Amino acid sequence: MPIYEYISEQPDDPERSCRICSRGFELRRPIDRAPLEKCLTCRNPVRKVISRINTPKILKPLSVSDAKKAGFTVMERRDKGVYEKL
Template sequence: MPIYEYIASTERGCERCRAGFDLLQRLSDAPLQQCPHCGAPVHQRISAPTVVAGNSHRTSESHLEKHGFTQYRKVSKGVYEKTAGKGPTHIADDGK
């Protein structure tokens, strides 16, 4: 679900809608016509999308370990191998 930005259409309105506010909505939801707090007319504002390039968005294994998480990667069907953190070296489905 995208986060839409709204701002007051006129000078009338509360401090929140004059400054602009974000709202999490489904794509199928109709855009808001009024501020939910004061009822002033609002319109959607176009915002820049978030773009992630390369693997910079991935959490590093050292960062995971530092914060106490364990990471596993799938090596075959039902078998996972530890790549970071504490815990068993392998996890396997025993078929039960």
């Protein structure tokens, strides 16, 4: 299940948000469910926030030895449709 982030529609107004939704919160929900519309504690409106994605940064292409160390089988093309294991 993916993790979604929500925040109050008016985080600066203490009457329209509790301390949880004014700072924002994360919630695990199935993909097929509709987005949350109200805070679970104060029942005031919240909106879904698009969060950053954590992706690994690859600075250089993997070498044959790096691929083998990672457990991959490295193949090289010799002829049309013929591959040889390195």
